[in-house]
Amino acid sequence: MTSPLEIISAALRRERTRAGLTLSELAKRAGVAKSTLSQLESGSGNPSVETLWALGLALGVPFSRLVEQRAPQIRVVRAGETMLIRSEHSPFAAAMISACPSGARRDLHLIEAQPGNARRAEGHLPGTVEHLLITAGRLRAGPEEAQVELAPGDYASFAGDVPHTYEALEPDTTAVLLMEHV
Structure with missing residues (x-):
């Protein structure tokens, strides 16, 4: 089972990369210390709700995207199963x-x-x-x-x-x- 800190760590890295931001840029936009963000991304930090809300706002994502575990998904559409x-x-x-x-x-x-x-x-x-x-x-x-x-x-x-x-x-x-x- 994935720990909450691992989920947050992976989500922050994923969303920061998606947004094309450096650690410094995201920390500045969110108003958090770069060292705090670095710890969170490495899975060693202990985030507050306020920090996660600020990071979500700076990334343009809802709070839930930073704390919910994303289930691996695959969707298959077989040939002939679609409506033409x-x-x-x-x-x-x-x-x-x-x-x-x-x-x-x-x-x-x-x-x-x-x-x-x-x-x-x-x-x-x-x-x-x-x-x-x-x-x-x-x-x-x-x-x-x-x-x-x-x-x-x-x-x-x-x-x-x-x-x-x-x-x-x-x-x-x-x-x-x-x-x-x-």
Whole structure:
């Protein structure tokens, strides 16, 4: 079993690294001594509630993220277990693989497409970027004025906040689409 100090130590290191802060920067922002923070991260400190609240605030995370043990998780979505949602106007279907969890800014989709009419998408939320990785077949995709042809293993990213298209160039084209919402 992991001790509370080990949980706090690991959480502080993880969140400080995620925030891209040095020990000195975090200590200054939180108003705690650098030596105190160093002890906490090494698992030898004895934090007060006030210190942990100040560190959580400086890191932009809730108090609970610093004191709760994170259970190792793996989520598996087996092929064929997703619900494909089909386009009305083109031989295109997408399945949500992973929805954007609270606080995150991305959605993950699996795309299946057949040759025929191109799937035209209006622009999404401002700042959206689409990341596309082709797994089988060939696909033409991108903003209407800057489309590219992609083959298996090819990756492209493009602005998703402008009109864009997806068009299968071979039967049974599949791709992974990550929509990043800024």
